[in-house]
Amino acid sequence: MVRDESQVGTDFDLLVIGAGPAGIALAAEARAAGVTAERILVLEKAEVHSWIIRKYYPVSKPVLANYKGIEAKCEGVLCIPDLTREETLSYLDSAIRDTGVQVLYREEVSRIAREPDGRLLVVSSGGMFRARVVVVAIGILGRPNKPSYPIPAALKGKVHFDVTSEEIREKEVLVVGGGDTATEYCQFLVQQENRVSLSYRGRELTRPNPINRDSVLALERQGELQILWGSRIDGLEPAGQRVRVLFSSGEPAPLEVDRVIYALGGTTPENFLKAAGIDFEGRSPRLTEGFGTTVPGLFLAGDLTAGSKGGSIILAFNRAAATMHRICEEHGICKLR
Ligand SMILES: Cc1cc2nc3c(=O)[nH]c(=O)nc-3n(C[C@H](O)[C@H](O)[C@H](O)COP(=O)(O)OP(=O)(O)OC[C@H]3O[C@@H](n4cnc5c(N)ncnc54)[C@H](O)[C@@H]3O)c2cc1C
Numbered sequence: 001m002v003r004d005e006s007q008v009g010t011d012f013d014l015l016v017i018g019a020g021p022a023g024i025a026l027a028a029e030a031r032a033a034g035v036t037a038e039r040i041l042v043l044e045k046a047e048v049h050s051w052i053i054r055k056y057y058p059v060s061k062p063v064l065a066n067y068k069g070i071e072a073k074c075e076g077v078l079c080i081p082d083l084t085r086e087e088t089l090s091y092l093d094s095a096i097r098d099t100g101v102q103v104l105y106r107e108e109v110s111r112i113a114r115e116p117d118g119r120l121l122v123v124s125s126g127g128m129f130r131a132r133v134v135v136v137a138i139g140i141l142g143r144p145n146k147p148s149y150p151i152p153a154a155l156k157g158k159v160h161f162d163v164t165s166e167e168i169r170e171k172e173v174l175v176v177g178g179g180d181t182a183t184e185y186c187q188f189l190v191q192q193e194n195r196v197s198l199s200y201r202g203r204e205l206t207r208p209n210p211i212n213r214d215s216v217l218a219l220e221r222q223g224e225l226q227i228l229w230g231s232r233i234d235g236l237e238p239a240g241q242r243v244r245v246l247f248s249s250g251e252p253a254p255l256e257v258d259r260v261i262y263a264l265g266g267t268t269p270e271n272f273l274k275a276a277g278i279d280f281e282g283r284s285p286r287l288t289e290g291f292g293t294t295v296p297g298l299f300l301a302g303d304l305t306a307g308s309k310g311g312s313i314i315l316a317f318n319r320a321a322a323t324m325h326r327i328c329e330e331h332g333i334c335k336l337r
Helices: 021-032 051-056 084-099 180-191 209-223 270-275 313-331
Strands: 011-017 039-043 102-104 111-113 120-124 129-135 172-176 195-199 225-228 232-241 242-247 255-257 259-264 298-300
Touching: 011 021, 011 111, 011 120, 021 039, 021 084, 021 195, 039 129, 051 084, 051 120, 129 313, 172 180, 172 209, 172 242, 180 195, 180 209, 242 259, 298 313
Parallel strands: 011 039, 011 129, 039 102, 129 298, 172 195, 172 259, 195 225
Antiparallel strands: 111 120, 120 129, 232 242, 242 255
16 A cells, blocks of 8 residues: 555654554553654554454354463453453454554555664555564464465365355365364354364364363264364365365275365464564574564564464463563663553
8 A cells, every 4th residue: 555654654663563462452552651652653464453353263253361271361451351253353443543553554564674773664565664663463374374285276265264254154164173263163164054074183182272172072972063083184176066185094085075174373474574683493583571582672472472372362462561561661762650
């Protein structure tokens, strides 16, 4: 999107990349720490905030405050109890509005670089900005994990990585995965009157929270969900209007379904962060106190700081408070609360 730079400005104290729970919490914490709204900018690649919640949460999903068993004790200015998806979105909506901070939508950030004067340059699809402090809050689901085998082009529209791209009702569906997202998708698709199978590589569901685990096991007992325990998919092929799913060693026998939904999680956008100069330890960025990186003035937030177990909304809120505390201590753009 090309902006009128005279209206937006290009020089900020704090620039936040990504308007999900973490980015929104950062803006709220910065305002609470005394940074004026005009000195903060949020850039969001989608046309609305909280894109990941809109895309990956099924419509009827309960949003759990202690998701993945992460303690639901709030330490910053934002906090949620258990809510519905819609209530969560409207809470985040008001949180952004209350900050008075400008969010520019359809602004995908492609590059961050340090300038000779120590400020950070942020290049987005719409322009270039400079800021004393930049927080990257882009999450891990920008590119969801894909299976190792190719998905034939002929299966376009029949294979998804979410349950919101199309309304799926009264169909035969295979969900692939074994975590909270996969088990929530199974429950949602059963409610939508689909005949659902779950392909899971393990023999026991250890990753989902107890509510999701017990719910899918109950569905299996009631004959409303088929769980293909210990199944490994070798590939997919077109079968008329349907998808044929081929399993390793022919076990179970090939399955024909109308839709395949992958719920394999996401990964840290390693190349993007490394190109900004951030050092890594193995597959994870090296983080300093307050979720700073090895680039002065450049911080990470939310799911990007959560490690392999994954994050939650309250974790993103709490870590934003810790980050802002550190920013106030180190960068003099705000006051410690
Ligand atoms: C299916 C599912 C169910 C879940 N259920 C729960 C639950 O019940 N309770 C709970 O607490 N947590 C839940 N979570 C986890 C929770 O959604 C995440 O922990 C949280 O959204 C992380 O927030 P974030 O701001 O770090 O990242 P995200 O929510 O991923 O937000 C990142 C934002 O950055 C934007 N962005 C990405 N790349 C760029 C770029 N280059 N430039 C600009 N913007 C960019 C994205 O469009 C997005 O809006 C669930 C997750 C999933 C996938």
